[in-house]
Amino acid sequence: MNTVWALANVVVLEMVRRKDFYVLFILTVLLTGTAGSVNLFNDRSIVRYLKEICLLLIWVSGLVIAITCTARQIPAEREHRTIFPLLAKPVTRAQFLLGKFLGCWLATGLALALFYLFFGLVSASREHSWPVANYLQAGWLHWMMLGIVIAFTLLGSIVFAAPSSNGTICFVCSAGMLLLGRHLNKVALSLAEPLQSLLYGLYFVLPHLELFDVRDLIIHNWELIPWGVVALATLYAAAYAAFFLFAAWLIFRRRALN
Amino acid sequence: METTLSIENLRVEYRSRDLGESTKVAVRALNLRVGQGEVFGFLGPNGAGKTSTMNVLLGFVPPTSGTARIFGVDVREPIARQRIGYLPEQTYYYKFLTAEELLRFYAGIFQIPKAETEQRIDAVLKLVELDHARKRQIKTYSKGMQQRAGLAQALINNPDLLILDEPTSGLDPIGRMKVREIIQRLKSEGKTVFFSSHELGEVETVCDRVAILHQGELKTEGRVSDLLREHSANLEQIFLNLIGFTSQP
Numbered sequence: 001m002n003t004v005w006a007l008a009n010v011v012v013l014e015m016v017r018r019k020d021f022y023v024l025f026i027l028t029v030l031l032t033g034t035a036g037s038v039n040l041f042n043d044r045s046i047v048r049y050l051k052e053i054c055l056l057l058i059w060v061s062g063l064v065i066a067i068t069c070t071a072r073q074i075p076a077e078r079e080h081r082t083i084f085p086l087l088a089k090p091v092t093r094a095q096f097l098l099g100k101f102l103g104c105w106l107a108t109g110l111a112l113a114l115f116y117l118f119f120g121l122v123s124a125s126r127e128h129s130w131p132v133a134n135y136l137q138a139g140w141l142h143w144m145m146l147g148i149v150i151a152f153t154l155l156g157s158i159v160f161a162a163p164s165s166n167g168t169i170c171f172v173c174s175a176g177m178l179l180l181g182r183h184l185n186k187v188a189l190s191l192a193e194p195l196q197s198l199l200y201g202l203y204f205v206l207p208h209l210e211l212f213d214v215r216d217l218i219i220h221n222w223e224l225i226p227w228g229v230v231a232l233a234t235l236y237a238a239a240y241a242a243f244f245l246f247a248a249w250l251i252f253r254r255r256a257l258n
Numbered sequence: 259m260e261t262t263l264s265i266e267n268l269r270v271e272y273r274s275r276d277l278g279e280s281t282k283v284a285v286r287a288l289n290l291r292v293g294q295g296e297v298f299g300f301l302g303p304n305g306a307g308k309t310s311t312m313n314v315l316l317g318f319v320p321p322t323s324g325t326a327r328i329f330g331v332d333v334r335e336p337i338a339r340q341r342i343g344y345l346p347e348q349t350y351y352y353k354f355l356t357a358e359e360l361l362r363f364y365a366g367i368f369q370i371p372k373a374e375t376e377q378r379i380d381a382v383l384k385l386v387e388l389d390h391a392r393k394r395q396i397k398t399y400s401k402g403m404q405q406r407a408g409l410a411q412a413l414i415n416n417p418d419l420l421i422l423d424e425p426t427s428g429l430d431p432i433g434r435m436k437v438r439e440i441i442q443r444l445k446s447e448g449k450t451v452f453f454s455s456h457e458l459g460e461v462e463t464v465c466d467r468v469a470i471l472h473q474g475e476l477k478t479e480g481r482v483s484d485l486l487r488e489h490s491a492n493l494e495q496i497f498l499n500l501i502g503f504t505s506q507p
Contacts, residue, residue: 002366002369003369006366010363018354081350082350082351085364087317090337256313
């Protein structure tokens, strides 16, 4: 486990010392600040729309940070040849992949924490209340969802050599699942066989990322989700992340490095 | 003398990705044995199979057939790499880390206790003369300094076997001399050094034994002094002769 932590620590340090995260954060701060300063028609419910826009920004930023950070990990190790002195040490390929996954997931978690903290402060300043438990549930499920995306992107970075193509594919797939995932079964009904069975199959096999999107908890101050359901969702995310990591290891374990 | 590294009937093939292209044999029927405390020079022109052999020793490439062992352990087992240090040719390290952080990271992989880690970092940074720049990010280092940082990471676990792939490549004469001094110092400490180099003068000075590889085949192997006496020539002439190079008049 020490090896996995050591690897993860380097990934987190890399994110902290790179500029991409700060650019996204400053952009979100500026957009949120600008939107928050507007007082349209003296409408108090306008705050909800602002919250919706800001949370959408956080979701897009979260996806961008998770995918770009993960997609470059293995290609950069190969391009800069840092993978050679690393794997010349007693590091197994499984530890290497786990370390990269853990690092990207923790780095994304740190970024999310900062985004949600900022958003919470702005929101509390307008609404004079801060339902911390709602923020915790929404943030936690968001982070779990990104765990699946990170594992999927790591698998993609072994299959596709170029980080840009991998990043694009992963972003399209993730956004596609978030937007269309819940409608796949309805679309399947309108199709003829064998497409119907194929789409139904995909509906049951693909990870339903949209289940983790509980932004309404914060926007409308809805009642908390039962903690047992949150735990089940966490297990669901862990199972998919483990599946993608296992697939990545199967491909990577015997790959020649030269 | 105890065997540190042994290679038996090693064959390495690379399958071409292009349709219709045949399989390329990088190393064929290679047998080698390196004893404890030896400085062993692994020589050959570009494409001779040196890096492929090293890649097998380090577990980067699986052998097509044959075996390679380090300290008696099959190189496919990660534990075989616990007592080795490796310096690749012209590697760029994590540029956003300082030398100190880089070494702490690698020490963590070897699970060296914290107090010992700090002692090892101090010792290797002094040895490679990077102590003054230990808190600077590697991206600010010159090429020579990066190579010395590489040497430091190869030494962090106090290895019994060092595998160096062209350690003086791209270094100025002072940098080369420093690397040579470090190799000689390691030899005096009883470490085994296995290194490839194109600098034959340097190999002649530093190595106890050499092996010359050409087109994946071992052309000769032996003590440097014996080879020089047998051929009545310097190592460069022996090398050129063995690879079939004839100079144009």
